Amino acid sequence: MRTELPTERLQRRLGTETKPDASDGQPAGDGDRPDTLLSRWLPDTQADGGAGWMAAVRADPGRAGVVALAAVGVIAVLVTVFTIVRDKPPPVTSANLPPVQMVSSGSPTPSGPPAPDTPVVVSVVGLVHKPGLVTLDPGARIADAVGAAGGALDGADLLGLNMARRVADGEQIIVGIAPVPGEPAAMGSSITADTADTGSTASSAPAEGATAPGAVVDLNTATVEQLDTLPGIGPVTASAIVAWRDANGRFSSVEQLGDVDGIGPARLEKLRDLVRV
Incomplete structure (x- = not known):
């Protein structure tokens, strides 16, 4: 025995179940269509065939429909344009970067005066x-x-x-x-x-008031500048000679130079022929 499929069962029920009426038991005529559930669900035009159903469809929307469709299209275009303009990203502005400075790779410049x-x-x-x-x-x-x-x-x-x-x-x-x-x-x-840093050279001429090299210096009248020209005598020793002279009076002999601080016997022998009293 073959098993009935669900689709076959549904078709059988829709096609075979009829509404009982007074003519039950009499065959239907050629112009009559069976009173089935399927025929009751469909309208007359559809039940009669595809031609009736196609006739029921209206293809011309009419003037009002054309205007409505045009309005909908214009609105859709405006909405699209507005959306594109609104979502457009703002222009990116470049940051105000400082100008690039050239850095020399050469040797550093000589140092100037001492730091403060x-x-x-x-x-x-x-x-x-x-x-x-x-x-x-x-x-x-x-x-x-x-x-x-x-x-x-x-x-x-x-x-x-x-x-x-x-x-x-x-x-x-x-x-x-x-x-x-x-x-x-x-x-x-x-x-x-x-004046060592200025690059200037000392003049070879003797300064004003100084004694020329090789001249004999008077111990009782010489200034510190004149005594400073003697060999082995610097500003400190020259000032000490003048200070001894002011404290003790005039030099009476060249040997008294040995009493001045900073002048020993060896230096005194070098100065003996270069000074006088």
Whole structure:
């Protein structure tokens, strides 16, 4: 026995179940269609065939339909354009970057003057307790340099120095002898700047008041500059000779140079033929 499929069962029920009526038991005529459930669900035009169903479909929308379709199309275009314009990303602006600076790869330039925080070194000589080199803080003044050298001795010429002036690195401060009325002018105080960094060369001519090389120097009238020209005699020893002369009077003999600090027997022998009294 063959098993009935579900589709066959549905078709059988829709096609064979008929509505009972008064003509039950009589065959239907050719013009009558069976009163089935399928025929009751479909309209007459569809039940009669495809021609009736096609006739029921209206292909012409009419004037009102055309206007409505055109309006819908215009609205769709406007919505699309608005969406594209609104979602357009903003223009990207370039950042304001600083200009690129050229960096030289060559050798560094020579260093200039000392940095503001670098200590300065000056030479303080003459009538001070501790002549020599002193190291000072930046911005130090002449008064600080003299104080760092132990202070000035009695009879030192401080009026010739501007104690408020700032010192520069490499300077030499000479504390001379105060002038005495009625006596030859001795060497006063002065400041000698360091000219080694400027590239200038010293003049071969003797300075004003200095003794020419080879000349005999008078110990009783010579200034510190003149005594400084003697071999082995520097500014400190020259100032000491003048200080001894002021403290003890005139030199009576050349041998008295041995009493001056810094002059020993060997140096005295070198100076014997170069000085006189």
